[in-house]
Amino acid sequence: MKSFIQVSPESHFPIQNLPYGVFKPDPDLQPRPAVAIGDYVLDLSVLADAGLFNGPLLSGSDCFNQPTLNKFMGMGRPAWKEARATIQKLLSEDEPTLRDNTNLRERSLVPMSKVEMLVPMTIGDYTDFFSSMHHAKNCGVIFRGPQNPINLNWYYLPIAYHGRASSVVISGTDIVRPRGQCPPSGDSLPSFGPSKKLDFELEMAAVVGPGNKLGTCIDINNATDHIFGLVLMNDWSARDIQGWEYVPLGPFLGKSFGTTISPWIVTLDALEPFACDAPKQDPPPLPYLAEKTSKNYDLQLEVQIKPSGQEPCVVTKSNFKHLYWTVTQQIAHHTINGCNLRPGDLFGTGTISGPEPESLGCLLELTWNGQKPLSLNGKSRTFLEDGDEVTFTGVCKVCHHHSLGPNENLRLAINLTVVKEMVTMLDLEHALGRYYLPHSKDGQPPLLPLSLSSSLSHPLFGSVNMKSRRRGSLSVSSTSTTVTYTFRNDNFTPTFPSPSFKEIPIKSPDRPPTPITVHFHDDHRPSTAAARIQAAYRSYVVRRLVKKIAAVKSEVDRMERVIQRQETVDALRSSDREKLKMNELLMRLLLELDSVPGFDPAVRELRRSVSHRIVALQEVVDGICRSGGFRMDAWDWDDVIGDMEERVCRERGGEELESSNQRLGVRAILRFTAGASNLCT
Numbered sequence: 001m002k003s004f005i006q007v008s009p010e011s012h013f014p015i016q017n018l019p020y021g022v023f024k025p026d027p028d029l030q031p032r033p034a035v036a037i038g039d040y041v042l043d044l045s046v047l048a049d050a051g052l053f054n055g056p057l058l059s060g061s062d063c064f065n066q067p068t069l070n071k072f073m074g075m076g077r078p079a080w081k082e083a084r085a086t087i088q089k090l091l092s093e094d095e096p097t098l099r100d101n102t103n104l105r106e107r108s109l110v111p112m113s114k115v116e117m118l119v120p121m122t123i124g125d126y127t128d129f130f131s132s133m134h135h136a137k138n139c140g141v142i143f144r145g146p147q148n149p150i151n152l153n154w155y156y157l158p159i160a161y162h163g164r165a166s167s168v169v170i171s172g173t174d175i176v177r178p179r180g181q182c183p184p185s186g187d188s189l190p191s192f193g194p195s196k197k198l199d200f201e202l203e204m205a206a207v208v209g210p211g212n213k214l215g216t217c218i219d220i221n222n223a224t225d226h227i228f229g230l231v232l233m234n235d236w237s238a239r240d241i242q243g244w245e246y247v248p249l250g251p252f253l254g255k256s257f258g259t260t261i262s263p264w265i266v267t268l269d270a271l272e273p274f275a276c277d278a279p280k281q282d283p284p285p286l287p288y289l290a291e292k293t294s295k296n297y298d299l300q301l302e303v304q305i306k307p308s309g310q311e312p313c314v315v316t317k318s319n320f321k322h323l324y325w326t327v328t329q330q331i332a333h334h335t336i337n338g339c340n341l342r343p344g345d346l347f348g349t350g351t352i353s354g355p356e357p358e359s360l361g362c363l364l365e366l367t368w369n370g371q372k373p374l375s376l377n378g379k380s381r382t383f384l385e386d387g388d389e390v391t392f393t394g395v396c397k398v399c400h401h402h403s404l405g406p407n408e409n410l411r412l413a414i415n416l417t418v419v420k421e422m423v424t425m426l427d428l429e430h431a432l433g434r435y436y437l438p439h440s441k442d443g444q445p446p447l448l449p450l451s452l453s454s455s456l457s458h459p460l461f462g463s464v465n466m467k468s469r470r471r472g473s474l475s476v477s478s479t480s481t482t483v484t485y486t487f488r489n490d491n492f493t494p495t496f497p498s499p500s501f502k503e504i505p506i507k508s509p510d511r512p513p514t515p516i517t518v519h520f521h522d523d524h525r526p527s528t529a530a531a532r533i534q535a536a537y538r539s540y541v542v543r544r545l546v547k548k549i550a551a552v553k554s555e556v557d558r559m560e561r562v563i564q565r566q567e568t569v570d571a572l573r574s575s576d577r578e579k580l581k582m583n584e585l586l587m588r589l590l591l592e593l594d595s596v597p598g599f600d601p602a603v604r605e606l607r608r609s610v611s612h613r614i615v616a617l618q619e620v621v622d623g624i625c626r627s628g629g630f631r632m633d634a635w636d637w638d639d640v641i642g643d644m645e646e647r648v649c650r651e652r653g654g655e656e657l658e659s660s661n662q663r664l665g666v667r668a669i670l671r672f673t674a675g676a677s678n679l680c681t
């Protein structure tokens with residue numbers, strides 16, 4: 001079959017392909033569905049308006065007068081076949097309807113170079129599988145070592161994670177280098193910053209057709225009818241962020257910052273001539289995953305990286321046929337629990353790596369996690385750099401047993417994506433700086449992130465609740481410098497109709513003046529005013545100090561949780577360095593508390609209770625280290641606590657112990673030991 005439109009032999013879009021997409025002919029016009037033919041996009045809304053979709057399923061349908069393809073996708077294979085037959089006929093060289101109608105041709109055929117392509121469907125859900133055995137094996141060796149690279153479950157079910165649909169973007173969209181936490185190396189704490197291991201993942205993705213209702217499943221042998229077509233997909237991955245965060249719940253921020261798809265969806269009808277047998281599965285799949293015929297497509301894939309200002313280099317060549325789990329098995333598995341699929345849902349295949357070293361689908365594998373750099377234009381390269389353009393190409397080549405002419409290479413669309421340094425860096429830095437302190441001035445490692453919200457809502461603070469309101473502050477760590485104070489606690493009834501405000505700057509040696517606002521109501525006598533100012537100032541200072549203690553307390557909570565973990569116990573027992581580190585951290589918390597002046601009894605009490613908890617933790621750490629090779633559950637906790645009490649009494653004086661158990665932190669130890677033994681049973 002040939003079109004009346006000239007299609008060059010190199011084109012991805014001969015009349016045999018006719019992939020679907022959505023485009024805008026002009027920034028001000030509505031998006032509309034199209035197919036690609038040669039160097040043109042064919043506007044399906046124009047053909048529909050001209051009444052040219054006149055088959056039984058499509059005549060009268062508005063599926064091509066939509067800004068996305070979801071409606072058409074939901075109509076199912078019979079409608080897709082009818083549309084393909086109509087479009088192929090309209091474009092064929094012998095058919096005069098479009099060929100000889102200049103006006104219709106001019107309105108419906110738009111040069112591809114002039115249009116903007118959009119993500120062609122609303123993607124409600126996006127799932128990314130892990131279906132190439134070569135990829136799974138290589139990742140397993142890299143992440144977990146060579147002993148047992150592939151978990152047993154991988155051989156029984158198509159593993160996947162739920163990806164983020166809202167960050168799926170169309171080819172050509174800049175990808176911002178993500179920032180995040182990267183794993184600790186050696187004894188350091190996790191670091192934070194732009195990812196240094198930004199990677200591509202060579203994937204394809206299936207776009208779901210009709211889908212299924214919640215509570216039903218799709219039979220494996222009908223699953224093809226739920227696949228509208230395939231796109232190329234790049235699941236951009238930040239390997240350093242991913243490696244730190246993915247245990248135990250799987251990929252999260254290391255992959256959610258962007259996923260690129262090609263603009264054109266190639267239908268399974270177009271791919272049919274290139275179907276081939278999928279790999280034989282051993283062990284055989286469970287019956288719900290066993291298909292009568294298990295098909296892949298012989299679809300050659302290639303990735304090029306073009307460093308900024310340089311020539312592109314091909315870095316890998318793979319093939320869709322290497323997938324172990326087929327897309328139909330993915331669909332059957334995804335729905336076997338009754339999970340519903342909807343038109344437009346996206347199913348990533350997972351990185352498609354082949355068996356050869358030059359057919360690996362991502363830089364993680366190609367450079368073995370950066371240990372074996374590639375050479376790009378003579379320069380050594382491990383991961384992606386800013387300004388790189390990554391291009392995926394998929395091509396089905398003519399096979400001799402299909403009588404396709406020389407024009408009839410079937411090519412999939414190009415995916416062209418530029419990576420740029422992120423633009424929102426400043427805002428993000430600002431927002432994160434409050435929670436994560438990269439380095440303190442003295443070069444000490446930071447205290448780990450402090451969370452104030454949990455501490456402030458802790459009952460411990462009930463007695464110093466001052467009913468303050470913060471103005472304009474949504475965040476608990478707001479740095480708002482205005483404290484608005486009403487005198488509820490000072491025997492004033494808050495029923496004044498229109499209070500006036502005064503700002504009173506407070507000077508302190510270490511920070512710029514901070515105004516606080518005092519509400520004056522109908523009583524303006526100087527003595528009352530002075531008393532109120534004093535009270536307001538005092539409350540303000542108390543709150544500042546409480547906040548400081550709260551931050552330390554929250555860190556103590558965290559340390560208590562950390563110390564309860566068996567890994568921590570093991571590390572403390574086996575390494576003096578760990579013990580030293582832990583003691584230093586606890587000591588720094590004590591010093592931090594010491595810097596809080598205790599002129600107010602409530603503040604003093606609070607400070608004391610937190611410092612006693614730290615002392616108790618120090619005792620627990622000592623106890624753990626002294627307990628040598630025992631397991632936590634084998635300890636005699638009564639002895640441990642008895643020892644501690646005795647020692648604390650000896651060192652700090654008996655009366656304090658008698659005055660309150662809680663103050664000595666013994667209750668904290670008891671709580672801790674109860675938690676620890678629960679943990680171990």
Ligand SMILES: O=C(O)/C=C/C(=O)CC(=O)CC(=O)O
Pocket residue numbers: 128129130136139140143144201235237246251350351
């Ligand atoms: O084998 C592992 O422990 C982990 C592997 C991965 O996380 C690989 C990966 O990035 C998943 C993907 O291909 O999207």
Ligand SMILES: [Ca+2]
Pocket residue numbers: 128129201203235348350351
């Ligand atoms: Ca992936």
Ligand SMILES: [Mg+2]
Pocket residue numbers: 163234235236255256257258259
């Ligand atoms: Mg992704």
